[in-house]
Structures are given as C-alpha cells and as structure tokens.
Amino acid sequence: MRLRFPLRRPNRLVGAMLIVTLSLSAQSALGAGPALAAPAGTATGPLGAAFNTAAARYDVPRDLLVALGYAETRLDGHGGAPSASGGYGLMHLTSNPTVHTLDEAATLTGLDRRALRTDTSANITGAAAVLRSYADRAGLTKADRKDVNRWYGSVVRYGGATNPSVARLYADTVYDLLAAGFTAARGGTVTVAGRPVTPQRGDLARVAALGTGGVGTMSTDYGPAAWAPAYSGNYTVANRPTDYPINYVVIHVTQGSYAGSISWFQNPSAKVSAHYTFRSSDGAVTQSVREKDIAWHAGNWTYNTQSIGIEHEGYVNEPSWYTDAMYRASAALTRNIANKYGIPKDRTHIIGHIEVPGATHTDPGPYWNWTYYMQLVNGVTGIGSGTVNTGGGTLNVRSGPGTNYAVVGSVAHGATVSIYCQAIGTSVTGTYGTSNIWNRIGTNQYVSDAYVLTGYSGFIPNVPRC
Structure with missing residues (x-):
C-alpha cells in the first residue's frame, strides 16, 4: 500500500476573550443554562460603531453582518492570527486557494491587506463590502436588500463551501442566530434581537442539511454523526485495525467554525482532515473520514496511523466555546471508540494534540477541562x-x-x-x-x-x- 505523509497545519495562535450573553430562546435551545438578562437592540462602544458604520456604508443588514461574524469567530479577531483555513479577523476574511474574501475585500475597499487582517473596523468593513458585492451579483435591488431573508445566497457564497450540505449548514447557522438572538460584549455590546426568519434558500432548499434530526447522509461508523466526506487527497485509505492498531484518541480544537472546518477538510489544498468534528452550541457531530482510514490530523505519521482524531469547534484561548453539550457529546463518542477498539480510558491513550510527539500545536489549550471530560468518558455522566x-x-x-x-x-x-x-x-x-x-x-x-x-x-x- 502506498502511504502518503500529510503536511502539518500552521501554528494556531489566538487572541483576547469574548464575553457572550445569549437570549433566553438561544440559551434554551443550546442547553447553556438559565438565561442571563440582555439588553435588546443596542450597540455600544467601538465594536458596535464599526458594525453600524459598515452596514450603513454598504447597505447590508447590520444584524446579518453581526450574526455572520458571530458564527465565524464569536466576534473575536484573535490578534490578527489566521484560522486553520487562512481566515483573519472577527469576520474571517479568508485567503486560500479556493476562498478569496480577503483579496476581494482589498480590491473593493482599497484598504491595506494588513489592516483588513488585523484592524477590527477594517475587517468588518471588508466583510460588508464583499457581502454587498455578492448581493449585487445575485441581482438584489435596494428594496430586496432590506429583507434579510434575501441574503441567504450571499451568505452561502461568503462561506465558500463547495458541498451543498455543508453550504446549507454554514448559512443556516447564521440564520439560526438571527432567529435566536444574542448579545456579544467586547469593548461595548452588540445585540441582535431574535426574530422570525424565512431564508430564501433557492436550490439549497432541496438539499438535506447535515444531521438535522436524521435528515441527510448519516455515518455508518457512529449513529449520531452526519457524514460529509473529506477530499480524497486529505487522508489515507487503509483497513484499520487490521493494517494498524488503533491505540489513541487525539483531541483537537478547530481554530475555526464548525461548518468552516468541515468545508476545509473537503478543500483539496488543505492537506489535513479529522475523523470527527463537534459543534460547540449543541454537540452536533459530523464525520469526515471513516474510522478504518487514516486522517491527517496529528502531524506525526505514527500517531496518525494509530489514532482517531476528534476536532471541536472553537479557539484554544476562548473558553466560551467549550460547552457542556459539546463535552458530553464528544465524550460519548470517545467512550464508543474506546469500547470498540479496546483503548484504555485514560490520559495515556486519550490525549491532546499538544501531547503528540513533535507537536507544534497547543490544542486543546489551557481551558479544556480534562478532569470533567475524562469523567464523562468513564461514564460519570449524571446531570x-x-x-x-x-x-x-x-x-x-x-x-x-x-x-x-x-x-x-x-x-x-x-x-x-x-x-x-x-x-x-x-x-x-x-x-x-x-x-x-x-x-x-x-x-x-x-x-x-x-x-x-x-x-x-x-x-x-x-x-x-x-
């Protein structure tokens, strides 16, 4: 069998903390605990001013712009460091071989690329300009632009997913946030009030979204998981555990959004993949590589051959991504894998990416609660x-x-x-x-x-x- 040696992902750097307060409806949906009081329809401080200015300048619905940024990064620019897929800033302006929103923003605004990557106001302005250009190409009139539901196709295009199910997942995430409402506080507050939404999905209305109550293609390895296969050049076909023993589970953090990470694994230029990816908000999971095959996730070929790689939506220095829903769902999968392959449920065999020999990454980072996670893996799961x-x-x-x-x-x-x-x-x-x-x-x-x-x-x- 010809083995391929994966490239490692860039170092993952992160930035400042974001404090988030969800609306009552959002917290109930996400299982995040009792609702905390949140103001309605406010925008204060420089962050709110930046969104208001950019939205007005390019005639983009402000709440849509905020929801898009929140879905991508929870409005944290991470100090200008890139995501795993080459996205920058709180609006995740991206420059990779297939997604060019950063380059488009530079052309449309005339702003310096460095400013677009590192300056919050410029980053938001660039995203608004790109969204407006997509709306223009879609033929949205001035009247159309007032209706947030008409922007669905532009949001899909911004995400850059090529797989229809992943594209729908990406855009639906933004519209779910619009429906639920939320408040982000970081140098001021920006509030999106919940409202009824009826996005105009066009051809994607006939596409099954990933993992929605059993709709869509589901995994044959793990029942709760949706199936969205990685590009064939981003992993190695094998016949494990016959070819190689499966001795480890490696825990990762995506340094990006759920839909964006699944899409990145489908990108031929990525040269990375993981077996599973979990969503922060509700613990939803998508499988991208069969367990029998070798995902390129650990940066160490020996560990790749002997492990299952599990990604978790978020950024390593932002603890708000690590929800109880995600911990519990991930631990259930890890427990299933350990039982299936006879992997001891201990920290010698269930490890973080940082613990892989030669690792250049720090995930899952200082806020990952190993004590809690390992108790869940070992069946201490009561609420x-x-x-x-x-x-x-x-x-x-x-x-x-x-x-x-x-x-x-x-x-x-x-x-x-x-x-x-x-x-x-x-x-x-x-x-x-x-x-x-x-x-x-x-x-x-x-x-x-x-x-x-x-x-x-x-x-x-x-x-x-x-």
Whole structure:
C-alpha cells in the first residue's frame, strides 16, 4: 500500500476573550443554562460603531453582518492570527486557494491587506463590502436588500463551501442566530434581537442539511454523526485495525467554525482532515473520514496511523466555546471508540494534540477541562438539579467557582437549575450553611451550592467534578 505523509497545519495562535450573553430562546435551545438578562437592540462602544458604520456604508443588514461574524469567530479577531483555513479577523476574511474574501475585500475597499487582517473596523468593513458585492451579483435591488431573508445566497457564497450540505449548514447557522438572538460584549455590546426568519434558500432548499434530526447522509461508523466526506487527497485509505492498531484518541480544537472546518477538510489544498468534528452550541457531530482510514490530523505519521482524531469547534484561548453539550457529546463518542477498539480510558491513550510527539500545536489549550471530560468518558455522566433559595433576592452567577470570579449574570429565587458538574472553590455562607462547593449551571456559569437545594449535603452522586 502506498502511504502518503500529510503536511502539518500552521501554528494556531489566538487572541483576547469574548464575553457572550445569549437570549433566553438561544440559551434554551443550546442547553447553556438559565438565561442571563440582555439588553435588546443596542450597540455600544467601538465594536458596535464599526458594525453600524459598515452596514450603513454598504447597505447590508447590520444584524446579518453581526450574526455572520458571530458564527465565524464569536466576534473575536484573535490578534490578527489566521484560522486553520487562512481566515483573519472577527469576520474571517479568508485567503486560500479556493476562498478569496480577503483579496476581494482589498480590491473593493482599497484598504491595506494588513489592516483588513488585523484592524477590527477594517475587517468588518471588508466583510460588508464583499457581502454587498455578492448581493449585487445575485441581482438584489435596494428594496430586496432590506429583507434579510434575501441574503441567504450571499451568505452561502461568503462561506465558500463547495458541498451543498455543508453550504446549507454554514448559512443556516447564521440564520439560526438571527432567529435566536444574542448579545456579544467586547469593548461595548452588540445585540441582535431574535426574530422570525424565512431564508430564501433557492436550490439549497432541496438539499438535506447535515444531521438535522436524521435528515441527510448519516455515518455508518457512529449513529449520531452526519457524514460529509473529506477530499480524497486529505487522508489515507487503509483497513484499520487490521493494517494498524488503533491505540489513541487525539483531541483537537478547530481554530475555526464548525461548518468552516468541515468545508476545509473537503478543500483539496488543505492537506489535513479529522475523523470527527463537534459543534460547540449543541454537540452536533459530523464525520469526515471513516474510522478504518487514516486522517491527517496529528502531524506525526505514527500517531496518525494509530489514532482517531476528534476536532471541536472553537479557539484554544476562548473558553466560551467549550460547552457542556459539546463535552458530553464528544465524550460519548470517545467512550464508543474506546469500547470498540479496546483503548484504555485514560490520559495515556486519550490525549491532546499538544501531547503528540513533535507537536507544534497547543490544542486543546489551557481551558479544556480534562478532569470533567475524562469523567464523562468513564461514564460519570449524571446531570443534577437544584432549586435556588436566596430568601427572595437573586443569586449571582460567576464565571468560575469562587467569589473572586466575575459576575456574569444572576438567577432568581425559586429558579430550577441544571447542574452539569461541581467544583471546589471559595467558601460561602448562605441559606444552606457554609459550603465550598460550586455548581456549574452552564458554560462558564457557576453558583454557590450554599444557596441551592439539591437534596444532598455535599457532592451529588454521579455528577462529574469540574
């Protein structure tokens, strides 16, 4: 058998943190915990001003522009460092052999390419210009441009996917955000209020979106996964485990969006792939390489031949991507793979990309919770619940397990909360005495157990430790 040696992906560099507050409807849909209060229809600070200015200049719906950026990067420019597919800035202006939105933005705006890559305002302006050019090519009139549903084809073109199912997945993600609504806070706030959407999908209306309730082509290796095959030149056909033993699961972070990463694996110029990719918001999973075949993911041929590579949507230095839904869905797959191939469920055999010998990447990064993940892999998968009792007021929700962490919201007296895991933190005296246990009720959302009635004095059985 002729073996091909994959190229390694560029180093993955990341930037500043983005604090995100989802609307009630969005949090319910994503399983992200109790809703945190969010203003409606506001835009403050330089980020909001940049979106407002660019949208007005190019007559692009502002909320569509914001939702597109949020779907790509959660509005984090990552210090101008490129994504795995060569995308820059919070709008992911891209320059690779098949997607040229960065180059188009430079031509349309006259702005310097460096500014388009690294300056937030320029990056947003460039994206607006590109979207408007696509709308013009699609024949949208001034009246058409007022209707956000008419921009679906332009959003598809911006994403650059060549596979129809992936193209629909990309654009549907943007329109799902428009429907749910969200607020992004980073040097000011930008809010997109939820609203009914009826995107005009054109020919893609007849295309099955990936993994939507059993619609579309599903994986034959793992039932919950959708199937979107990588380009044949981005992996090696094999007959594992007959040809090679499968001894490892390697955990990655995409340095890009879910749909964008799946599309990148289908790009002939990528020279990379992974077996599976997980979505942050809800734990949806797509398979791109059969388990019997060798994905090019680890940057080490020996480890490629002996491992299953699992990507997770997000960026390594932005913990908001690491949702409980994604952790739990990924751990279920890893547990399935370990049982299937006899892989020990320990940290010697379930490893991060950074732990592969010779690795030049740092994923899954410092915010990946290995303790929590490995408990899930080993079957400690319970979700507890509790009732908040403050005596009438609200209870602060903090970004971590302690009073030294930032307050990111509140929950009302009498509210019922889901508890995904529990951690030791600052001791707090409350309704139920003094406790140093903190309950994780959503992504980067913790409340003191001293104010939560769970039915247990201490840790809840079968609920993982954070």
